Amino acid sequence: MTRTNLMIGAIGAVAVTALGLNIATLSASIEEPVVAADLPAPPVDGALGDIDRETLQAEMRRYLLENPDIIVEVIDVLEAQRTANAQLAEQQMLRETNDVLLNDGYSFVGGNPDGDVTLVEFLDYQCTFCKRAHDEVAALLSSDGNIRLIVKELPILGPVSETATRAALSVLAEQGEEIYEVFNDQMMSFPGQLNDEMIDRLAERSGADVAAMRANMDSREIDAQIAQNRALAEQLQITGTPTFVLGDTFIRGYLPADQMAEAVRLTRSTMR
Known part of the structure; x- marks a missing residue:
């Protein structure tokens, strides 16, 4: 997987998380972590409920522009995870063919x-x-x-x-x-x-x-x-x-x- 693809995935991951947050949460400081288990259930059938779609998209864009380091952090995590998974898969193949x-x-x-x-x-x-x-x-x-x-x-x-x-x-x-x-x-x-x-x-x-x-x-x-x-x-x-x-x-x-x-x-x- 290329770094460009990882960046797209990272943005997608941030976006998915943001869809489960309200505007107040999105405006919070990046130092305040959000635990996945505490997030509200994702919207059903693509509905955004009371949140206006355009407002949400604008808020997401502002949030990422103000906190670009979060994309780099997510990419690093994804790369590390991909490398670890690949190494585990290779080790399993070698055990099976030893x-x-x-x-x-x-x-x-x-x-x-x-x-x-x-x-x-x-x-x-x-x-x-x-x-x-x-x-x-x-x-x-x-x-x-x-x-x-x-x-x-x-x-x-x-x-x-x-x-x-x-x-x-x-x-x-x-x-x-x-x-x-x-x-x-x-x-x-x-x-x-x-x-x-x-x-x-x-x-x-x-x-x-x-x-x-x-x-x-x-x-x-x-x-x-x-x-x-x-x-x-x-x-x-x-x-x-x-x-x-x-x-x-x-x-x-x-x-x-x-x-x-x-x-x-x-x-x-x-x-x-």
């Missing part, structure tokens, strides 16, 4: 597998910001040896992205984590657009058996892994890459290594 998010049995696990903090990354090999984040994540893992990294392959940028994902998952399943990690780095570090020929070349450069990789790319196992990652992303309302999950917090988009390190520090502080 097992498949952290222990699906097929995703690459890097960094320190026994680290005290887990960072989950949803990525696409064609994503420019994923490529930027790749070096930042590497720097973070290098500077902090107590982070467990889980990579979730999420091809969302077309057929080439899916081919690259299938190649990566095939290498991981059949040829092991060490070759996968090099292959992942090669594709993420490649500066241009990937295609079938380049994917094979980067796989070979990584030490992978390209023929074996190709033989397994369209298997039911790989189909199921991609489908599960997509279903998980949908459940977590992830619509773009890179998206990170750190503890019970989402980091949606690219973040420099120093800011990610600060996020890790804050996550650890909540675990104590």
